[in-house]
Amino acid sequence: MKPPHLADVGLYLKPTLVNNVESYACVPYILRYGGEAFKSLGTQDGGGTKLICLTGHVKNRGLYEVNLGTPLQEILYSEEYGGGSSTGRPLKFIHFGGQSGPIGSVDQLEDCIYSYDGMWDEGLSVGSGAIVVMDDSVSIIDYLTQVAAFFAHESCGKCTPCRIGTLRILEMLEKFQQGMGMPGDIERFHAMLTHVTQLSACGLGQSASTAIFSAMQAFPEEFEQVIDTKAEKVQEVMW
Ligand code: SF4
Known part of the structure; x- marks a missing residue:
């Protein structure tokens, strides 16, 4: 039942913020270098960075922090991130943002920019930051x-x-x-x-x-x- 609200009375009866850990992880950088510096890492529509979880048929599966606005092809193929196909077969499709997110064809996303607006322009979404990549052997x-x-x-x-x-x-x-x-x-x-x-x-x-x-x-x-x-x-x- 509300009130009281967590912002007034929460943990140990103190004002409490309930937020995504990913959001809290941005705070030290912002405090150290300032909000503008953090924002400048990303794009106009969404400043800063995004944690992505890259899995499936890419060589370098893992958790990465990328600047918003990074080209999708760079995330898939550069050695810094995915490193290309792990099977030697062409990559076919990508599932973005977890089970509730949309699927896109790798071939149709050659110019896609990984940012909120860039993904939206392709009818896709960043969502949770999960990126599952499948090669052409997968139906x-x-x-x-x-x-x-x-x-x-x-x-x-x-x-x-x-x-x-x-x-x-x-x-x-x-x-x-x-x-x-x-x-x-x-x-x-x-x-x-x-x-x-x-x-x-x-x-x-x-x-x-x-x-x-x-x-x-x-x-x-x-x-x-x-x-x-x-x-x-x-x-x-x-x-
Ligand atoms: S949409 Fe599904 S999960 Fe949500 S309340 Fe209805 S049955 Fe439950």
Whole structure:
């Protein structure tokens, strides 16, 4: 129950700030060199630095502090950061900001700047700073099935669109994995994702479709491939 608020009465009954550790980690630099100096490390729209967690098929996986405004290609390929593909295969897609974040195609992001506005311009987001990179051996459908399994597992079950919807999303992707999609399934899938996004009560359900929507835009051909066109006749009978 509020009040009292933490800013008035918190830890040891003293005024208390609850903030991200990453934000606190910026404070010593700002106190030592000043706010303007910190800001100048980044871009106009977002000053300073960002912690990124670079994982997947890059040589140098790890946690890095990058200046906002660093070119994405530098993060992926320079020896200072990712160092390029760890498998020798071309890098294919990137999942930004954790499970709730969007997916982009490496080929389509050649000029992308890693900053809040730069990512936004590409329809992407910085989010938590997680950057998962996958090479071209990974099917987008397989990857998204794992993402959907996470949301189905994490749904608390309080509201129906998320409790049932995340399961239906997972089932549909598993069907696609087996190449058993039917004509019209992509449209039905799209409607299902929209419903879960718009009708869920909290951020978990509302962001369960973000990776899928963005992947459908970046790799439409991979969704078309999972539709069994011969299934048309069966569908007509079923409907
Ligand atoms: S949207 Fe949020 S409240 Fe609703 S079931 Fe999912 S996790 Fe629970």
